[in-house]
Each structure stands twice: as C-alpha cells, then as structure tokens.
Amino acid sequence: MPLGLRRGTVTAVVEALDCLVRLEVDGIPCVAYPRLTGEVEVGDEVLVNEQARQLELGSGGFDILYANLTRGIGLEAEEGAHVMALPYTPGQVALRRAEEDGELPAALGGVPVVLCTLHSQVVPVCAALAGLRVAYVQVAGGALPVSLSDAVRVLKERGLVGVAxxxxxxxxxxxxxxxxxxxxxxxxxxGYDAVVCAVGPGIAGTGSALGHGALALADAANVAGALGG
Structure with missing residues (x-):
C-alpha cells in the first residue's frame, strides 16, 4: 500500500514541546516531531500522513506531519551524523549513534534489564525502581519515535527515568x-543501575501467535542474557 499523504494547512497548535507538537491540520488532529521535521506554526503548508486514521486503527486517531513545506525544507543534518535511521525509505534521516562515541563495555556486569511486553507496563516498573538510576530503552514493535510517549516524558520529569x-x-x-x-x-x-526495555505505544499486532510486536522483547532477553545482564 502506498503512503497516504495529503496536503493541508496548520490551523492550530495545541501543545508544543521540545520533541513533540500536537496540532491540527485543517481541523484534524496531528502530531509532529520537530527534531525530525523542524518547527511548525499556524498557517504553515504541510504534508501529513493520514493513512492510519483513514484505516481507523487503534493507533490512528491522528495524522502524522510528514513534511513542512513552509519552513521544513533544506534542514541540515545533525552535526557529525552519518548513520541513517529508516535507511532507504522516504523518511530516512541521519542520526548520531552512541556506538560512535567511544568504547562500550563487553558485558553488563549483572546490571538488571527489565523487559516490558506492553508500553503501559513501563510506568509501574519504573515506579518500583524508584531510587535507582534507570535508563529506558525502546525497541521496535510499536511506535518508533520515543518522543511520542507521554509516559516516558512524565517519568523523566519525575526523576524515575534518567535517559530514553x-x-x-x-x-x-x-x-x-x-x-x-x-x-x-x-x-x-x-553508570545506570537498571535498564527498562519496552516497545513503544501502539503495539503492532496481526491476531496471530508470532505476528506481535512484543516478540521483539525475546530478542532483547537473549541479548541481555548473553551480555551478562
């Protein structure tokens, strides 16, 4: 199925955060990721992906800003970035990776890795780990942008998660x-004391035993065990 794009005009900015903007395009709810597509203001001409909303999916109650034609053209790549995210897709973008910034330990040294098969489990798990320095790690299986998660944002604000x-x-x-x-x-x-690993909100599911986004945590479990976590 091809991309479901439409052209529209930003008619309202409902909430503007550093990494997420909730807005309306022609009166229809939409979200934008300003670190990926740039700043957005009322009156901007934009392209939005409306496919999930048109299909009435559980995760499709809003459109996704695909490109800002007014102020999102010619944006420069992140400084020092050369590894592509979403490579060879229409949305590919260069991001700097942590692997590029010095040597990493070959083992986890017994640091616990807690796996959450639903994103809604992240909040109670992190609450139970209060007092520890917790790193949240998000793997594929649900929403891909970490910045979509209000839960992770609140956990960081309350000091229950140190980094996402x-x-x-x-x-x-x-x-x-x-x-x-x-x-x-x-x-x-x-120096984090524990890792909480989960899929993002809006988990992918096909109604089959093997076609469920939470199976990504099986891979994460194997990795954590192999590295001594």
Missing part, C-alpha cells in the same frame, strides 16, 4: 543506538 534510548529502527530518543546490545552497554558505561 532509541534502538533502531526506533528513533528520536535522548540517545540513539543501532542495536539493543549497544544500548544496554551504553547504559552500563554511563
């Missing part, structure tokens, strides 16, 4: 990694 790490193809975290192994090792190198 995106593992490719996830993106737009405080830190971006190519692999979960690197994400776990990075958290250990940076």
């Amino acid at each position: 790490v995106a593992v490719a193809p996830c993106l737009d975290g405080d830190v971006d990694c190519v692999t979960s192994a690197a994400a776990f090792a990075w958290a250990v190198r940076e």
Whole structure:
C-alpha cells in the first residue's frame, strides 16, 4: 500500500514541546516531531500522513506531519551524523549513534534489564525502581519515535527515568543506538543501575501467535542474557 499523504494547512497548535507538537491540520488532529521535521506554526503548508486514521486503527486517531513545506525544507543534518535511521525509505534521516562515541563495555556486569511486553507496563516498573538510576530503552514493535510517549516524558520529569534510548529502527530518543546490545552497554558505561526495555505505544499486532510486536522483547532477553545482564 502506498503512503497516504495529503496536503493541508496548520490551523492550530495545541501543545508544543521540545520533541513533540500536537496540532491540527485543517481541523484534524496531528502530531509532529520537530527534531525530525523542524518547527511548525499556524498557517504553515504541510504534508501529513493520514493513512492510519483513514484505516481507523487503534493507533490512528491522528495524522502524522510528514513534511513542512513552509519552513521544513533544506534542514541540515545533525552535526557529525552519518548513520541513517529508516535507511532507504522516504523518511530516512541521519542520526548520531552512541556506538560512535567511544568504547562500550563487553558485558553488563549483572546490571538488571527489565523487559516490558506492553508500553503501559513501563510506568509501574519504573515506579518500583524508584531510587535507582534507570535508563529506558525502546525497541521496535510499536511506535518508533520515543518522543511520542507521554509516559516516558512524565517519568523523566519525575526523576524515575534518567535517559530514553532509541534502538533502531526506533528513533528520536535522548540517545540513539543501532542495536539493543549497544544500548544496554551504553547504559552500563554511563553508570545506570537498571535498564527498562519496552516497545513503544501502539503495539503492532496481526491476531496471530508470532505476528506481535512484543516478540521483539525475546530478542532483547537473549541479548541481555548473553551480555551478562
């Protein structure tokens, strides 16, 4: 199925955060990721992806800003970035990866890695770990942009999560990694006491035993065990 894009005009900015903007395009709810598509203001001419909303999916109650034709053309890549996220897709973008910033430990040294098969489990798990320095690691299986999660944002504000790490193809975290192994090792190198790993909100499901986004946590479990977590 091809991309479901439409052209429209921003008619309202409902909430503007550093990493997420909730807006309306021609009166229809939409979200934008300003670190990826640039700033957005009322009156901007934009392209939005409306496919999930048109299909009436559980995660499709709003459109996604695909490109800002008014102020999002010619944006420069992140300084020093050369590894592509979403490579060879229409949305590919260069991001700097944590693996590029020095050596990572070869083992986790017993640091616990807690796996959440639903994004809604992240809040109670992090609450139970209060007092520890916790790194949140997001893997594929639900929403890819870490910045979509209000839960993670509130956990960071309350000091229950110290950093949010995106593992490719996830993106737009405080830190971006190519692999979960690197994400776990990075958290250990940076002195975190525990890692909470989950899929993002809006988990993918097909109604079959094997076609469920939470199975990504099986891979994460294997990685954590192999590295001594």
